[in-house]
Amino acid sequence: xxxxxxxxxxxxxxxxxxxxxxxxxxxxxxxxxxxxxxxxxxxxxxxxxxxxxxxxxxxxxxxxxxxxxxxxxxxxxxxxxxxxxxxxxxxxxxxxxxxxxxxxxxxxxxxxxxxxxxxxxxxxxxxxxxxxxxxxxxxxxxxxxxxxxxxxxxxxxxxxxxxxxxxxxxxxxxxxxxxxxxxxxxxx
Amino acid sequence: xxxxxxxxxxxxxxxxxxxxxxxxxxxxxxxxxxxxxxxxxxxxxxxxxxxxxxxxxxxxxxxxxxxxxxxxxxxxxxxxxxxxxxxxxxxxxxxxxxxxxxxxxxxxxxxxxxxxxxxxxxxxxxxxxxxxxxxxxxxxxxxxxxxxxxxxxxxxxxxxxxxxxxxxxxxxxxxxxxxxxxxxxxxx
DNA sequence: CACACTAGGAAGTAAGCACTCACTCACGAG
DNA sequence: CTCGTGAGTGAGTGCTTACTTCCTAGTGTG
Numbered sequence: 001x002x003x004x005x006x007x008x009x010x011x012x013x014x015x016x017x018x019x020x021x022x023x024x025x026x027x028x029x030x031x032x033x034x035x036x037x038x039x040x041x042x043x044x045x046x047x048x049x050x051x052x053x054x055x056x057x058x059x060x061x062x063x064x065x066x067x068x069x070x071x072x073x074x075x076x077x078x079x080x081x082x083x084x085x086x087x088x089x090x091x092x093x094x095x096x097x098x099x100x101x102x103x104x105x106x107x108x109x110x111x112x113x114x115x116x117x118x119x120x121x122x123x124x125x126x127x128x129x130x131x132x133x134x135x136x137x138x139x140x141x142x143x144x145x146x147x148x149x150x151x152x153x154x155x156x157x158x159x160x161x162x163x164x165x166x167x168x169x170x171x172x173x174x175x176x177x178x179x180x181x182x183x184x185x186x187x188x
Numbered sequence: 189x190x191x192x193x194x195x196x197x198x199x200x201x202x203x204x205x206x207x208x209x210x211x212x213x214x215x216x217x218x219x220x221x222x223x224x225x226x227x228x229x230x231x232x233x234x235x236x237x238x239x240x241x242x243x244x245x246x247x248x249x250x251x252x253x254x255x256x257x258x259x260x261x262x263x264x265x266x267x268x269x270x271x272x273x274x275x276x277x278x279x280x281x282x283x284x285x286x287x288x289x290x291x292x293x294x295x296x297x298x299x300x301x302x303x304x305x306x307x308x309x310x311x312x313x314x315x316x317x318x319x320x321x322x323x324x325x326x327x328x329x330x331x332x333x334x335x336x337x338x339x340x341x342x343x344x345x346x347x348x349x350x351x352x353x354x355x356x357x358x359x360x361x362x363x364x365x366x367x368x369x370x371x372x373x374x375x376x
Numbered sequence: 377c378a379c380a381c382t383a384g385g386a387a388g389t390a391a392g393c394a395c396t397c398a399c400t401c402a403c404g405a406g
Numbered sequence: 407c408t409c410g411t412g413a414g415t416g417a418g419t420g421c422t423t424a425c426t427t428c429c430t431a432g433t434g435t436g
Contacts, residue, residue, distance in 0.1 A: 009413085011413075014414095032220040035392085036394065037392090045414075048415055051394085056394080057393095107304060110302050114299060115218075116352075125351055129351065129360075130358065130360060144364070148364045148368055151364065153340045155340065158343075162302045164310065172318060176332070176339065179332040179336035183333070196383055225422095225423080233384075235385090236385055236387090244425080
């Protein structure tokens with residue numbers, strides 16, 4: 001009878017698991033309130049190993065944020081793929097609905113965008129916005145008014161989601177949500 | 189020769205000074221990263237006295253947030269005062285410009301809206317939104333599409349401000365800012 | 377004067393935090 | 407078998423934090 005060996009993973013696999021856990025924690029509690037101990041526990045490893053894998057809490061946060069930014073970009077880019085003009089914008093509007101399915105990722109993004117100290121986070125947040133706006137402008141070819149409307153309603157939806165008004169609505173918030181979705185669709 | 193008396197203030201005055209300092213700190217660093225010691229120093233009192241005045245960090249945060257919420261509401265209400273319909277909405281759009289003059293207050297609001305743990309903060313954030321939306325709907329009498337557009341562009345402006353794109357813009361962000369202001373004006 | 381009351385703080389305390397160190401264990405190559 | 411190495415951790419360390427305890431000094435009132 002072979003001695004029951006503990007399953008060991010590659011460092012790469014562990015990194016992904018830690019990034020998953022970190023994304024949840026940072027999205028829920030924000031950078032400062034999230035603790036590395038909690039993240040390590042959620043990822044199923046020791047705190048010591050977390051630091052071996054990522055160096056510092058800040059580096060872990062940056063890595064998690066960057067991964068979500070890349071995923072966000074890819075969802076929009078995939079939606080626009082092979083389309084142009086109004087059709088592309090409409091597809092990206094639909095992509096927004098898909099993105100909002102995963103609260104966690106979007107909440108991490110919002111937390112990053114509203115982090116006013118921590119220049120590193122601001123840097124990658126601004127980079128993310130620059131690339132997203134550029135993508136939407138390029139693929140849709142629409143004028144600034146339309147592109148702006150698209151992002152404006154996206155922001156309203158995101159904030160309403162942060163207030164939990166998507167899952168637990170009130171009469172007034174239903175009106176805003178509905179009108180916001182319609183406005184995003186009508187961009188195209 | 190009278191012994192050089194230290195100027196004493198009423199507790200009420202001190203409370204205002206502490207709320208000012210707390211608003212700045214919480215707006216810049218967020219609830220968890222802000223420290224009561226720093227706030228006390230900025231307000232010119234000891235940490236011990238801060239706790240005598242406000243009981244706990246959380247209570248201080250709630251008090252500071254509530255004060256900013258009330259001020260925000262009053263600015264909009266004053267703008268709409270004696271007006272109705274499109275005129276009222278236009279005046280509230282102009283009020284938004286005034287509100288954005290004071291970054292601090294608005295950043296505290298945004299931080300509150302994106303605080304997903306801490307149920308108390310979520311409660312007062314939702315209350316603030318409910319009252320603001322109600323005010324705009326009531327005084328303008330506009331349909332949900334228009335009211336929603338008003339708040340959507342307001343949110344975009346607020347997020348762009350958090351990213352410091354108002355004071356330190358980039359080409360793409362100028363386009364969004366300009367279009368957003370125009371859209372808010374055109375609501376009326 | 378005495379006395380109650382309020383403004384204000386020096387000096388803690390206990391808990392939580394990011395981060396480190398010294399170490400074990402499994403396994404593959406020579 | 408020995409040696410090297412990558413995966414993984416228990417047990418800290420030093421620092422920061424929210425919060426408390428107990429104190430002093432000024433002030434209005436009889």
